Amino acid sequence: MQNPLLDLGRLPHFDCIEAAHVAPAVLETLAENRAALARLLEQPAPAFASLIEPMEQMQHRLMRVWSPVSHLNAVANNEAMRVAYNTCLPLLTEYSTEIGQNEVLYRAYRSIAEDPATLLDATQRRLLEHALRDFRLAGVGLPEDSKARYKAIMQELVTLQARFEENVLDCMNAWTKVVAAADELAGVPPHVIARARESAAARGIDGWLLTLDQPNYVAVITHADSESLRREFYEAWQTRAAPGSHHDARWDNTALIEAIVKLRHEAAGLIGYRSFAALSLATKMAKSGEEVLAFLSELAEHCVPVARREFAELAGFAGRPLNAWDIAYYSERLQQQRHHIADEELRPYFPLPRVLAGLFRVAERLYGIRIRERAGIPVWHADARYFDVLDGTGQVAGGFYLDAFARPNKRSGAWMDECVGHKRIGGAIAAPVAYLVCNFSPPIGGRPSLLTHDEVLTLFHEFGHGLHHLLTTVPYPSLAGINGVPWDAVELPSQFMENYAWSPEVLGWISGHFETGAALPEEKLRRLLGTRAFLAGLQSVRQLEFALFDFRLHSEFEPGRGARAAEIIAEVRARVAVVPHPPLNRFANSFTHIFSGGYAAGYYSYKWAEVLAADVFAAFEESGIFTAEVARRFLGSILSRGGSRDALEAFVEFRGRKPDIRPLLRQNGIAA
Numbered sequence: 001m002q003n004p005l006l007d008l009g010r011l012p013h014f015d016c017i018e019a020a021h022v023a024p025a026v027l028e029t030l031a032e033n034r035a036a037l038a039r040l041l042e043q044p045a046p047a048f049a050s051l052i053e054p055m056e057q058m059q060h061r062l063m064r065v066w067s068p069v070s071h072l073n074a075v076a077n078n079e080a081m082r083v084a085y086n087t088c089l090p091l092l093t094e095y096s097t098e099i100g101q102n103e104v105l106y107r108a109y110r111s112i113a114e115d116p117a118t119l120l121d122a123t124q125r126r127l128l129e130h131a132l133r134d135f136r137l138a139g140v141g142l143p144e145d146s147k148a149r150y151k152a153i154m155q156e157l158v159t160l161q162a163r164f165e166e167n168v169l170d171c172m173n174a175w176t177k178v179v180a181a182a183d184e185l186a187g188v189p190p191h192v193i194a195r196a197r198e199s200a201a202a203r204g205i206d207g208w209l210l211t212l213d214q215p216n217y218v219a220v221i222t223h224a225d226s227e228s229l230r231r232e233f234y235e236a237w238q239t240r241a242a243p244g245s246h247h248d249a250r251w252d253n254t255a256l257i258e259a260i261v262k263l264r265h266e267a268a269g270l271i272g273y274r275s276f277a278a279l280s281l282a283t284k285m286a287k288s289g290e291e292v293l294a295f296l297s298e299l300a301e302h303c304v305p306v307a308r309r310e311f312a313e314l315a316g317f318a319g320r321p322l323n324a325w326d327i328a329y330y331s332e333r334l335q336q337q338r339h340h341i342a343d344e345e346l347r348p349y350f351p352l353p354r355v356l357a358g359l360f361r362v363a364e365r366l367y368g369i370r371i372r373e374r375a376g377i378p379v380w381h382a383d384a385r386y387f388d389v390l391d392g393t394g395q396v397a398g399g400f401y402l403d404a405f406a407r408p409n410k411r412s413g414a415w416m417d418e419c420v421g422h423k424r425i426g427g428a429i430a431a432p433v434a435y436l437v438c439n440f441s442p443p444i445g446g447r448p449s450l451l452t453h454d455e456v457l458t459l460f461h462e463f464g465h466g467l468h469h470l471l472t473t474v475p476y477p478s479l480a481g482i483n484g485v486p487w488d489a490v491e492l493p494s495q496f497m498e499n500y501a502w503s504p505e506v507l508g509w510i511s512g513h514f515e516t517g518a519a520l521p522e523e524k525l526r527r528l529l530g531t532r533a534f535l536a537g538l539q540s541v542r543q544l545e546f547a548l549f550d551f552r553l554h555s556e557f558e559p560g561r562g563a564r565a566a567e568i569i570a571e572v573r574a575r576v577a578v579v580p581h582p583p584l585n586r587f588a589n590s591f592t593h594i595f596s597g598g599y600a601a602g603y604y605s606y607k608w609a610e611v612l613a614a615d616v617f618a619a620f621e622e623s624g625i626f627t628a629e630v631a632r633r634f635l636g637s638i639l640s641r642g643g644s645r646d647a648l649e650a651f652v653e654f655r656g657r658k659p660d661i662r663p664l665l666r667q668n669g670i671a672a
């Protein structure tokens, strides 16, 4: 076969993609795109079909070539792939800035948009509107020297942002804790201990070896009776890629934070924005920084007093002042005392295969689709699986990969990403394909992977993103699925889906004891439901802390003063934090959402969209959560529409009014 990255069948050839294929495939595609663009611009009178549609096709093809590379870099990271990935990042950024700054192309888009003779539908108008905005945001109107500077900044940023994430990953991979005596692990769930035993044996070590992945961290911080073990994990986790004695200084992200924020500020200034936060809002649902800060303040007003009360109760329960590494541990114990339920005791009732079957049933019932696993699809690791999504007529309408388990050299957290974007341009049709990635505890000793209810929520969340991508009907890739959706509305479909994992009916579908098949006993179910708003205040203020830090960091930067990350964190904590964090806590150094991902000056989006999601779900609750008519309207007004229409208009069409904060406060037990 030729270069497998360039052989665009329905799915990527994950069985034969190698690092050596990456740069040649990217270079060839970029060269073809540039040549095609030059030909397109030779047309005397370009029209939508003769210019915009081919541009959409070219971008779609480039994304198809790049998506498997970016995916492999995240889930099967190794030195060769990382070098290949990092070599191409600046090339791709250079190309996209070059397109964004191409004045001839810009004028052609504008003439099509402004020509009164062009007949365009609403989606096509929207596409042009977004494209013209993006030309402006890439600096199309700038003098040549500013254009060049802007382009250089974009290339440097993409490299620094990638390094930020690598530092976090490398630092986590390098850290281990060897435990010599079993009693040091008292309280830690048996499956974690068993895995630690296997890891130690694999490296020829006596005792237990704990790595710093998410399942291990959560298990220790929540369950280890040993305060010193909890503290050690807390310190290792909260100082990832930070200065101090816990990790090697070569992974310290402090200087990168400074450099990234500075460059973002400079880029925003070049295209006429006061700050990077102002630039970020140019593509969001929120209209101004004041609106974002007022929104976060309103939430803080409701949540901080509740969080303070919860924290005092927790300290009262523990009978001593609490440290940051005690919170999860005593929360779990207080929950057991108050609701008579432990996270771990639910695990046997949520085996992954059962949860998946129930989750698919929810989607099938809501949207009339069918989901079937397909064997024999090439994947990047034996853990990964592939599923077809069939429409109401039984035709394959799309598909998704699921890579569910934590392992070394895989980025932590959970996410959905685009493998193939939806496209229907003339005769050229592409069915959407998604990657769903989680970091659950792997199966061990012949036992399936067993999830906590929290992990069940994570799976529902990512699947919600997946449905947004898979059920889109928008023909143009730049507006299909999650593309073109304002970032502060993008968490709506995902957080909406989480609600179903709290429905007693759905809990019946997704639960079944992994040995006996017995359903979750009525009593346990009732108790689980009772925990929904448990310590919701504390959880909310944590999110507010991240959101305020991010937004202020990107609003207040001044070249003379620098990023002031530590100062801003301290100020934000004085206002909304309730749990005392020791000075060594440097969460910003591993805050990949805002320094490597798409959440810069946009972390508030989680809360913003949570309001939308709770309000949308309230509409379902009013008439029954599986009411076909409501689901059809949600699909038709919001879920299938991607970025093809204004997010607020879409919401108002579905709900009959603007978003209301009260359903979320009610959901969290924080009454308005």
Ligand code: ZN
Residues within 6 Å of the ligand: 461, 465, 491, 494
């Ligand atoms: Zn999400």
